Amino acid sequence: MNTPADHPPTSTPHGEDLLFGAAADEYARFRPGVPEQVAWLLADAVKGVPDLTLLDLGAGTGQVAAALLPALPRITHLDLVDPSRAMLREAFVILRPLMGNRTLSCHEVPANQFTPQRPNYRADLITCCRAFHWMNRPAVLAMADQVAAPHATLALMGDGSLWTHEADWTTVLKDLIRSYLGPGRRAGSRGTYTEPSIRYEDDLADSAFSDVSQHLFRFPRAWTPQQVIGYLRSTSFARADLFAERHAEFEAEALHLLEGHADDSGRLTEQVDFTVLLARRPGGTA
Template sequence: MSLFHATADAYGRYRPGLPDEVVLLLAGTLRGIRRPALLDLGTGTGQVPTALLPVLPRRARLDLVDADRDMLDQADRTLRPLLTGRAAAYHPVGAEDFTAPDKEYRADLVTCARAFHWMDRPAVLAMADRVTAPGATLAIMGDGSLWTHPAPWTVALRELIQSYLGTERRAATAGAYAQPRRRYEDDLADSPFSDVEEHHFPIRRVWAPDQVIGYLRSTSFARPDLFGDRHPVRDRGPVPSGTACGNGGRARRGRSVRRPARPSAGRCPMSGGERHTVPVDVHVIAVREGEKGPQVLLSRRSGTVYAAGHWHFPSGHVDGPFEDVVTALVRETYEETGLVVDPDDVRAAVTVHHRAPAGSARVGFFFEVRRWSGTPEVREPAVCDAVDWFAFEALPEPMVAYCRAGLEAYRAGVPVALHFQELGDPIGYDPAVDRLRLVPAPGCAERRLGLR
């Protein structure tokens, strides 16, 4: 049994991804390589390869290594619809035991995020020396954990866990966690990867209660089976904002360069104050022909998410500046429904500028899809409890008002729509509270659509 046995779903859902600055830094190490090979050690659910895919050329090769097969299966499900021609191989072995798939194999970038401390580090470095190309980069990344972070609320959280499991940090069912006897810097100094650059990226994260619980379920020190039926964290109210500082290094064969830490990413200054930014999300309008006319695919939100119990399009957010909206749509559609969509089959439907009743705004890109492979199913039961097809004239209730606005704007054939709700408006669609405003294309008479 691995340290992270039965945690793959929580790991993939609640472990933070790579900061954009890290993606940019790693992408720079592969610049000019036509067919780069990425080797990710201790890949978990494939967060590093997933973050790097948008900046990897179509001829890139990915090798994911993890001893936990459940983790690799989750990584495969996440990556498969996003590869678009890139080759990916999954290796269910420890990092120390990885061997080159063939005699010609040479990795150009080896990554290891949040996992190096679990490994036989000298053995891993020796293995990396055997399988890497001249001038290859080894990137070791870490960002601490809620166990070690010193904020008052994380200290209280750690004490709560200790009240159940004892004062020592657990390493799953293997007993207490043992700190490595040597610093990883010393292991690097004694390896062929002794020319080291260090980069520090201050990161601010805000944790909601469900994110904290999900994160804990993904860890070796608080995974659910350690508590039996006595899990200590269940709906205990709001969690304060927290910060976490991530850091990492990369070691390269060749010239030694040490650079100062990069400043934290901030908002761009502009005349009159700070630049306004909003989240970008994507929605798939999957349409098929039914016995009585066209039908659209909807999913019902569940759990602790916004608008639980309401029907909505399969949707999600763009994961940073290296993922375009079409790639995000393909990824989210597969993650939520299991449908595999070819990016070439995606059609622009409408863009909606939306403001929720509480005042937060966002921009949603709605896309029409009429071709796919697979059968829709519930793939994320923690946030969705049903998927089904509905005729356009027989839509279910309750339905998220934002989603319904996008659907009606799509049916009206306009390229852009506004949906600015007011304080006190219902989250669900109510024909008596009509906030949809259509923005026609040039040359079209301005129209106003009565919602059906």
């Protein structure tokens, strides 16, 4: 297997490490993985493709690849794209035991700036999970059109966050966060977060990948209060530095609140809607 990156990492010129990179360890430990049924859906979407190249955009700490590598033994090359060097280092450690003879390349750039390092490069499956809303979406889709094989499948997927999930315990948790950080949803050091005004489906309709099917997976996800606290450290809306010297105070109050809302087994339940948009060029089949 090759080294963690196609070229030595450099200091991040885009400031993107400031959004999630400082919490890469918590991200790897506490962010939920990609459900197995989603991995099998993606494997079926490319079932006719041998020697497959997977391009994962906004790869984070490698959750998509970790789910897909066991389900898709035909993956021969994996490209992880993320602007955070810290995230890519965590991903490399996590994925190394799963790689076997497959090759892995890490690209420390925003998704729209991905440039293949291999001649005649063609991605058969392009994935983006829980990250497309942070990207220059038209530019990413234009880049994908340049590097995708004619039969390629593009998968945009995600399940929101504990900020978007509606339950008694998430409501009081958001109220607590707001009491410390103000009424708006924070977006790291960028200020407050604004929901995209255009749906992903509309982005895809205006792109080369306009043949779209939607797939929804619903299931419960259980958290312990301590897991929720760890998860919050990995988010753009409740990471530690946003609270400055009050972070320990916030975590103690949040833990007490979450323990009070846990069930008899000490668990907090989230009802997950995990959505996958599978997109191809019109007439393209795997």
